[in-house]
Amino acid sequence: MAIIKLSAIERRRLSAFVTCLVFAIFAWLFTALSNPYKFTIKQVVTFRNAPQKRAFHPLQSDTVNTIVQGTGWQLLFAKFNEDKKVINVDLHTLDAKNYVVLTAQLKQINAKKDLDHEIISVSPDTLFFDFSSRTVKKVPVELVSAISYQKQFAQSDHIIIKPRYVTISGPAEMLARITSWKTDTVKMNGANEDFSGRVSLQNVREGNLDILPKSVMVNIPIDEYTEKTVEVPVKLINNHNYYDVKVFPQKVKVTLTTSLTNYPDLNEDDFEAVADLDQWRHNGYSTLLVKVTRLPSYSKVVKIIPQNVDFIVKK
Structure with missing residues (x-):
């Protein structure tokens, strides 16, 4: 591959040419972007001064197309200002009408815009509303x-x-x-x-x-949790025929997690442990499963010892 060798003078001339070309391109871009243009931006509609005695429902989308007049610079930066693409529409006329003409509000809309470019028209120009009580x-x-x-x-x-x-x-x-x-x-x-x-x-x-x-x-409320063990009496339920039933042991050890704040105050009165006699009457169980049906809020049972209790029925 041929390699072009330039003399020192030629390299200086080439460097000067490239520099001038770059400056010329930047000057052209600056001039072009400084010229006024019209461009379309989709903007979100928000409402203020809504009527207090009439409920309304917009009959069109919450976005409109705005024709904006501004320089090329403003068009360029508008692409990066998504959060500013909002126009605020005054609804005070809805007290007597069911529509709002945006063209009539362009002056006040432009006065409240943060962007430097000016909205010259909006599509759709008129917003219609449906009313109910x-x-x-x-x-x-x-x-x-x-x-x-x-x-x-x-x-x-x-x-x-x-x-x-x-x-x-x-x-x-x-x-x-x-x-x-x-x-x-x-x-x-x-x-x-x-x-x-x-x-x-x-x-x-x-x-x-x-x-x-x-x-x-x-x-x-957020607190540190720890374990605590409490002895709880076993209560017999569903003794429909009022049998003379004795369960043993009569108390079980319930281990639970509880907050440090509640730890000192917990005692057996805060719990209820039950054994269901229907497990024997309907299913013929020889031992009854113990369940904890009441315990302090935001506490969690870890284990029950014993999990099952023996019983004697005297008919």
Whole structure:
């Protein structure tokens, strides 16, 4: 393959040519991107000043195509500003009409835009709405959580949410389908202490729904767990014929996990262990299986000794 050898003067000339070419390309790009252009951007519609006495439902998509006038630079940067592609539409005219003309609001829409380019037209230009009677309903708050606990730690009591209920208002047929309202996700990794904080509710996706309040206080008790063994009397159930039945042993040892906070206060009165006589009457069992039917909340039975008890029936 032939190799072109250039002299020192030729190399300097070639370097100067390449440098000038690069500068010329950048100058052309700068000039081209500085010229005004019209381009189309798809933007999400959000609503404000919704009518308080009329529930509404948009009859079109929540996005519109906007014709925007701006420089090539603004077109280039608009591609990277997805979070700013939102236009805010004022619905105050819906008190008397069932449509909103976006062209009439372009001045105020442009005044609130963060982007430097100007919207000159919107498609569709008119948004139509369907109306129905507005009702109010209270629904419980549903906590959404993704919590992983440090070893030997866990939730130790009921979660407290204040307020427990939120008020939603909107079309009756839409409210009939809503039975609760979820929070944003509470995320914790390696949790080893109580969580207490304000959690936002999930955003309203329909423009004709309102929710109050927008956030709630959440308290999640978290404690370290350990094992404890308690002797619990065995209670006989389903003795329908009132036989004289004696079980032995009369007490079983229940080993459970419980939080350190509750550990000192636990005693046999917090538990109920039962043996079902129907296991003998219907199935002919010679021993009865013991089950724990009552124990402190957020405690877990590890083992029962003995798991089965003997019995004597005197008819």
